[in-house]
Structures are given as structure tokens and as C-alpha cells.
Amino acid sequence: MAAVNLNTVRATVEGRLATELALAPPVPVVFHNQPYTPTPGSSWVQCLVSFGGNNYLTMGGTTGSSNSVIGVVVCNIYTAKGNGPGANYTIGKRIRDLYNRVIVSGVHFDPPTGPEVVAAPSPEGYFQTQVRMTFETFEDL
Amino acid sequence: MAFYRGQQGSVKFDDAGTTAATILSTRSWSLSVEKESLDTTALGATYRANIGGLISGSGTVELMYTATSADETNAFIEMANSANDEGAALFELYLDTAGTKKITFDGVITSAEYGATVGELETITINFVTNGAITLDI
Numbered sequence: 481m482a483a484v485n486l487n488t489v490r491a492t493v494e495g496r497l498a499t500e501l502a503l504a505p506p507v508p509v510v511f512h513n514q515p516y517t518p519t520p521g522s523s524w525v526q527c528l529v530s531f532g533g534n535n536y537l538t539m540g541g542t543t544g545s546s547n548s549v550i551g552v553v554v555c556n557i558y559t560a561k562g563n564g565p566g567a568n569y570t571i572g573k574r575i576r577d578l579y580n581r582v583i584v585s586g587v588h589f590d591p592p593t594g595p596e597v598v599a600a601p602s603p604e605g606y607f608q609t610q611v612r613m614t615f616e617t618f619e620d621l
Numbered sequence: 622m623a624f625y626r627g628q629q630g631s632v633k634f635d636d637a638g639t640t641a642a643t644i645l646s647t648r649s650w651s652l653s654v655e656k657e658s659l660d661t662t663a664l665g666a667t668y669r670a671n672i673g674g675l676i677s678g679s680g681t682v683e684l685m686y687t688a689t690s691a692d693e694t695n696a697f698i699e700m701a702n703s704a705n706d707e708g709a710a711l712f713e714l715y716l717d718t719a720g721t722k723k724i725t726f727d728g729v730i731t732s733a734e735y736g737a738t739v740g741e742l743e744t745i746t747i748n749f750v751t752n753g754a755i756t757l758d759i
Binding site for chain 2: 536537538539540541544545546590
């Protein structure tokens with residue numbers, strides 16, 4: 481047992497999404513701190529994985545103890561403006577189904593929130609929704 | 622002055638009463654030591670008098686379910702359902718990670734509450750009473 485490897489958790493989250501969105505119909509996906517210039521009018525997804533609160537789970541010191549590591553996945557879904565929400569929600573469903581109550585590689589995903597329509601899309605020129613889900617993993621020291 | 626936080630505690634247990642092993646995934650423990658009081662007030666006295674009587678203890682350990690097997694943690698969570706318990710199980714309740722501040726006694730596990738709640742980690746609550754002397758090395 482060892483301290484949690486944050487990049488392993490991140491890879492679990494991101495790899496799952498990258499694999500799904502590579503399937504037909506493929507949708508480009510971009511992650512934290514990656515440059516991306518979207519094609520105007522195209523569909524694409526931005527996936528942001530962040531770690532938040534950590535909590536004591538069990539008694540013990542730096543060995544023989546466990547912590548809870550909480551994180552959140554935020555997926556911004558961009559589709560063409562002026563064509564209604566259908567295409568956007570189709571992608572949203574794919575993402576939602578991908579994580580909904582799933583336990584994979586020790587990462588427990590909670591039920592997703594969204595897709596929620598973002599009133600002021602960023603970047604502009606797209607119809608944007610957001611799917612968010614918290615996750616929890618356990619660190620055994 | 623030294624202060625301690627709850628996570629520095631731990632619980633050790635041995636159902637055979639010899640060498641205690643750490644109970645895994647313990648969240649909390651508590652022990653109440655109680656002494657009976659015997660009224661020795663004399664007739665005509667203005668103030669009530671008491672002397673100490675028998676001492677006993679009872680407490681609780683809460684741990685998370687981890688599906689562990691063939692170890693003392695498994696014995697600990699299943700002992701409430703065992704027959705012919707002679708009260709020889711060894712309990713060691715620690716207040717520090719160094720393992721020098723502890724409360725030791727033999728005891729009987731009187732109940733175990735197993736629970737699962739949606740969205741929460743599964744926990745087991747063990748209740749016990751002491752059997753015989755309670756040694757406080759605190």
C-alpha cells in the first residue's frame with residue numbers, strides 16, 4: 481500500500497473518456513493544460529479533473545491507515561450554435577453513462593450532475609453544457 | 622504539554638487472549654469505566670456518604686468493513702455471533718501512535734451492528750463489556 485498516485489487516478493478518469501469519445505462518432509476531447517483550437521461549428525469536449533478534499537478514514541499514523549481522496553470531473557460539452565441541444569445532449573449522455581455510479585480501478589464515481597446549459601459559453605460561438613461528477617478514491621498508507 | 626488527535630488512536634484485539642493484533646480500518650473507539658457507589662451514610666448524618674464499589678467498563682469500536690478474513694479483524698467483527706465466550710478476549714485501546722498509552726483488559730463482545738447506507742462507507746459498530754481488571758497505562 482502507498483500514498484495515492486494522483487496521476488494514476490487522473491489517467492483512470494481521462495483514459496475512460498478518451499476511449500469513449502474516440503468511438504464513432506468521434507468527438508475531440510481536450511484535458512487540463514492542453515492547447516486546443518476548436519474548429520468553428522464543430523463538437524468537442526473539455527475534461528477537467530481536479531482534486532479536492534481529503535479526509536481521515538481510519539485511525540493510525542503514516543502507516544497502516546487510510547484516507548479518502550475526493551475529486552471532481554467537469555466536462556464542458558461544446559456543439560454548434562443554433563442547432564438545438566440534441567447533438568449536445570447525445571454527447572452528454574455518452575459521458576454521463578461512462579461514469580454513472582461506476583467503480584473502476586478503485587475510483588468510485590457518484591451520479592453525474594447535468595448536462596446543464598451554460599448561459600454564457602466560453603469560448604463564445606458554441607452551445608455549451610456541463611456534466612459534473614464527484615469521485616472518491618481511497619489511500620492506504 | 623502534549624495534545625493528541627483522534628487518528629493517533631488504534632485498537633488491538635486477540636480473541637484467544639494472548640497476543641493482540643491491530644484491528645484494521647478503525648474509525649473510533651470509546652470506553653466508559655464505571656465504579657459503583659455504596660451509600661454509607663450514618664443515621665442522623667447531614668451529608669450523604671459513599672464509598673467505591675465494583676468497577677466495570679463498557680465501550681464501542683467503530684470500524685469500516687473491508688472484507689478482511691482469517692485475521693483478528695475478522696474475528697473481532699464476528700465474535701458477537703460466537704458461542705461459549707468465556708470473556709478471555711484481549712482488548713488494547715491505544716491513545717497514541719507510539720503505542721505507549723493504552724488501556725488493556727479482557728472482555729466480551731456483546732453486540733455488533735452491521736450497516737450499509739447509500740452513498741456512505743459501510744461500517745460495523747462493536748460493543749463490548751470488560752471482564753476483570755482494567756489496566757490504564759495512560
